[in-house]
Amino acid sequence: MFSKSKSGYSGPRKSRKLKDFGDGPKKTQRLITAVSIISGILLWFIITKIPSINTFLASPKQVFGAFMSETAANNRYWKDIAISLQRVFVGFGLGFLCAIPIAFLMGWYPKFRNLVEPWIQFFRTIPPIALIPLVILALGLGEKSKYTVIFISTFLVMVVTIFQGIREVDRTLVKAAYTFGATDKNIFFDIMIPAAFPFILVAARLGIATALTTLIAAELTGTTFGIGARIQGAQQFMNTSIVLLGIISIGVIGYALDKIILLIEKKTTRWK
């Protein structure tokens, strides 16, 4: 309900400050981001001064120390990062390469869609982590099982998003392309892929996030290398600084990969 002013007319509305709709100046944006990061680290520094917290949460200094010791001598740190990244890229890459044509076929042939969609929707609801025991039984503890789990999880996430993108392609564009003599193959490469490209990039971002989640889950069992395995190992020795180092490393990797895709988006979808 509207509240009534006792005196009836209460004069003109107080004028608000005029506001530009937009992100504001770049400089201000950067400054706020910097303040946010620095105060976050400061807060972390302060709370880890409390002994009861410090028993499970290592301080920035301790994490930095862990980073130095992990990169020194046998260079364990970079080996873990490299093997984890390899798992992410192989699994994600396979998922991406399969998701595009399958999504296209689903968007193009209703019969194919009816055939595969129930399965995709069904498996999509299952957390990929639940598949790990089965995949290990089938493929063993080696790299193949890691690639497979990441492939399945990223494929399912991406195929649904790309399918949505294919469906939203303006059919008039397809008709127009046909009038210029395009074949179905031309439609796929020259119309569908570029028109759905923004969706493909969104799918890639979701896929990367999913890949990292699945990666850590897959590495927590039966493997000696990789960030997940390192976290698991350090936990058993109560080495919280290495645990935290691993967690931060995953965050940094996820953030960096996401930024790379955003950069690609900025460069390629100026037309949007």
Place this chain on the structure above:
Amino acid sequence: MSDNLIHIENVNKTYVVKGGDDVEVLKNVSLDISNNEFVCVVGPSGCGKTTLLNIVAGLETFNSGLVQMEGQNIIGPGPDRGVIFQQYALFPWMTVRKNIEYGMKYLNKYTAKEKYEISDKYIKMVNLVGFENFYPKELSGGMKQRVAIARAYAISPKVMLMDEPFGALDAQTRAQLQEDLLRTWEKEKTTCFFITHDVDEAVLLASKVVIMSSKPGQIKEIVKIDLPYPRNQATKLDDQFNVYKNHIWDIVYKMYLEVNK
């Protein structure tokens, strides 16, 4: 016969409506279009004029009848017919120039340099010099339709099929594009098959106006417009123009009254 470009004979098309009566979109439609003719089709919405254009474009099927171009059955879309859609149908990820060059891509006839030169020629024709590297989202509706027209002309089709191309534009832009289209047609003499619901537009542009009725979609009358070309907006002040206009309006309006009785 040699002069006849498009031959439409007894074409029927029915949409099956689930749980309702079937809709006869086109019933026994017969029409011949000669080379260099400018044919406008007018009629109330739902009279099947767009369906007829799509059939000639090869983008829609029909139930019975004959649709031929130069004696060959039309079995699908092809670059011998340039199609202009009301919604422009420009590829948003391509610049103006890339859109126009795209039209020529599958002809496998031109080198990259030739495509560039041809696109230049048609960019000049539609007065878009300076906008070559703009994306469609940066253009107004009228400019977008100019690009679509340039793109269709660049493949040198035998006929231009235009489906209410100026329907979404404001009055001034529309008048300007009508004149531009007249100039182009007077010069290139590319046969035009033009759908509109605007009687003024039809009489101004056409050498022949086809009046269609709805439910079922049928050809009611064909009116030859004997106004000399070149024409422009001032042609609308001509007495003879108004005679044609009133005659066509009369038929269209009577149909409207009948349908809404």
